[in-house]
Amino acid sequence: MEIFYSIQGEGYYAGTPAIFIRLGGCDVGCVWCDVKESWNEADHPFFTVDEIIDQIKEYPCRMIVITGGEPLMYDMKELTTVLKGHNYQLNIETSGAYPVTGVWDWVCFSPKKFKTPDTSIYAHASELKAIVFNQSDFEFAEQHRSLVPKQCKLYLQPEWSKAEKMTPQIIDYAKAHPEWNISLQTHKYLNIP
Numbered sequence: 001m002e003i004f005y006s007i008q009g010e011g012y013y014a015g016t017p018a019i020f021i022r023l024g025g026c027d028v029g030c031v032w033c034d035v036k037e038s039w040n041e042a043d044h045p046f047f048t049v050d051e052i053i054d055q056i057k058e059y060p061c062r063m064i065v066i067t068g069g070e071p072l073m074y075d076m077k078e079l080t081t082v083l084k085g086h087n088y089q090l091n092i093e094t095s096g097a098y099p100v101t102g103v104w105d106w107v108c109f110s111p112k113k114f115k116t117p118d119t120s121i122y123a124h125a126s127e128l129k130a131i132v133f134n135q136s137d138f139e140f141a142e143q144h145r146s147l148v149p150k151q152c153k154l155y156l157q158p159e160w161s162k163a164e165k166m167t168p169q170i171i172d173y174a175k176a177h178p179e180w181n182i183s184l185q186t187h188k189y190l191n192i193p
C-alpha cells in the first residue's frame with residue numbers, strides 16, 4: 001500500500017525511527033480500524049521486492065516495521081529473507097489471524113475479537129498489544145496473556161476514538177496489575193504518519 005519513514009509510535013519500540021512497509025489487504029474487520037482504506041488489496045499498487053529495496057535504501061535507518069492491512073495474509077518468507085539479507089531489523093505488526101511466515105526480529109501481536117488468532121502466533125509474540133475499546137477488553141487481554149511466552153512484553157493501548165474514556169481505566173488497571181504497560185499511539189499526538 002505504502003512505504004514511509006517515521007517514528008514507531010506504539011509499543012516496545014515507541015520513539016524509535018523506523019521504515020514502515022504497509023501491505024494492502026485485510027479481512028479481519030475491526031470496527032474501529034484506523035486504516036480501513038488498507039482492507040481492499042486491489043485498491044493499492046503492486047511493488048516487487050526489488051522496487052521495495054530501491055525505495056527503502058534512501059532512508060538512513062536499519063529498522064523496518066511491516067504492517068498493513070494484515071501482513072500475515074501473505075507468505076512473508078521471500079520479502080523478509082531478502083530484507084534480512086540487506087541487514088535490516090524486521091518487526092511485524094499483526095493480528096495473528098493467519099499462520100506465521102517469514103523471519104522476524106520482533107513480533108507485535110495485537111489480537112482481535114473479530115477474527116480468532118491462529119495458534120502459531122503465540123510462541124512468536126515478542127509483545128502483546130491489546131487494544132482497549134471497552135471494559136471487556138481487559139479480560140480479552142488477560143486471556144491472551146496466558147498464551148504468550150513468559151518474557152513477552154505486555155501493553156494495553158486505548159482505542160483511539162475511546163481514548164479519553166478508557167485511558168483512566170487503563171491507568172488504574174496497569175497500577176493494579178503492574179505486569180502491564182501502557183502504549184499510546186504517540187504518532188497521532190505528534191501529527192506524523
Ligand SMILES: C[S@@+](CC[C@H](N)C(=O)[O-])C[C@H]1O[C@@H](n2cnc3c(N)ncnc32)[C@H](O)[C@@H]1O
Pocket residue numbers: 026032033034035067068069070071093094095096109110129131157158159160161185
Ligand atoms: C492497523 S494495524 C495493522 C497490523 C495488523 N492488521 C494488526 O491489527 O495488528 C496496526 C496496529 O494498529 C492498532 N490499531 C488499529 N486501529 C486502532 C485504533 N483505532 N486505536 C488504537 N489502535 C489501533 C492495531 O491493533 C495494530 O496494533
Ligand SMILES: Nc1nc2[nH]cc(C(=O)O)c2c(=O)[nH]1
Pocket residue numbers: 006007008009010035067068093187192193
Ligand atoms: N508512526 C506510526 N507508528 C505505528 N506503529 C504501528 C503502526 C501501524 O499502523 O501498524 C504505526 C503507524 O501507522 N505509524
Ligand code: SF4
Pocket residue numbers: 026027028029030033034035036038068069070095112
Ligand atoms: S486486523 Fe489490523 S488492519 Fe485489519 S481491520 Fe484490524 S486493525 Fe485494521
Ligand SMILES: [Mg+2]
Pocket residue numbers: 034035
Ligand atoms: Mg497505524
